[in-house]
Amino acid sequence: MQPGRYVPTVSRGTIMAVTAIQVKGAAQTGQAVDIPETGEVQIRLTVDTSAGDLAGVVTRNGVPQPAAVVMLVQHDGWETFGGYRYDQSDGDGSFTLRAVPRGQYFLFAFDDGEPADYDDPEIIRKWLATAQVVTVTGEPGQTATVEVQSAANRLK
Numbered sequence: 001m002q003p004g005r006y007v008p009t010v011s012r013g014t015i016m017a018v019t020a021i022q023v024k025g026a027a028q029t030g031q032a033v034d035i036p037e038t039g040e041v042q043i044r045l046t047v048d049t050s051a052g053d054l055a056g057v058v059t060r061n062g063v064p065q066p067a068a069v070v071m072l073v074q075h076d077g078w079e080t081f082g083g084y085r086y087d088q089s090d091g092d093g094s095f096t097l098r099a100v101p102r103g104q105y106f107l108f109a110f111d112d113g114e115p116a117d118y119d120d121p122e123i124i125r126k127w128l129a130t131a132q133v134v135t136v137t138g139e140p141g142q143t144a145t146v147e148v149q150s151a152a153n154r155l156k
Contacts, residue, residue, distance in 0.1 A: 003037045010047050017051030017101040048101045056144040057093045058109040064093025065148045066108055068109045071118055072097050075104035075133065079121035086115040102138045106131035112151040 008031070010016045018031065025041040027034040035041055072085040087093050087095040089091040089109070108127055110118065119122065127149070 001035055003035050004061045005032050005034050008043055008045055010045055015044045015099050016115070017048040017099040018045050018089050019101050020046035020050045050138045050141060051099045051101045052136065052138040052142060054134070054144060056095055056146060058089040058095060058146055058148050059093060059141055060111075060148045065089060065109070065111070066091045066093060067112055068093075068095075069111070069113055069115055069118065070095040070097070070137050070146065071108045071115070072100065072134075073106045073108070073124060073131075075106060077136045078106060078124055084115075084119055084124075086118075100136045100138075102136055104133060107144060107146050109146045109148040110151045111148050114128070117151075118135050 006022065008018065010018060010134060020077065021028060021031055021033070022044040023033050023041070025039050026036055026043075033041070033043060056070075058065045058070060066089055068089040070087045070089055085097045087097055089095045106124075106128065108118075108131055126155060132144070132146050136142065
């Protein structure tokens with residue numbers, strides 16, 4: 001494996017929710033693991049097989065919004081790097097976030113940028129006051145509607 005920063009995933013046909021990571025021989029920041037150039041690295045992952053999908057629609061004043069960045073952030077531990085989930089809304093404003101562990105989250109939708117633009121706790125902090133709080137139950141068919149926010153001047 002090449003050295004670098006990785007966010008480990010587990011799949012069984014579809015990606016499963018990783019709920020805990022234990023690492024020996026490498027640095028860990030949240031769910032990200034920094035693989036060094038040399039040495040043995042051991043990674044132990046815990047997954048939640050009861051995690052469910054969260055589908056929904058991004059709107060602006062009740063009108064579906066395509067191409068919005070949709071972001072789901074853990075309510076407790078929102079500052080943990082690598083724990084954010086993203087999607088981009090389709091032409092009809094729809095999105096699906098797969099294999100989300102049960103719990104409470106902040107849900108955002110942004111009208112500009114790429115997911116990497118938001119993958120920083122200091123950027124997330126600026127949005128918390130306007131976030132929508134959702135509880136993911138793991139039950140099939142769970143949906144949410146989220147109002148898109150303007151990213152102008154907030155990514156700086």
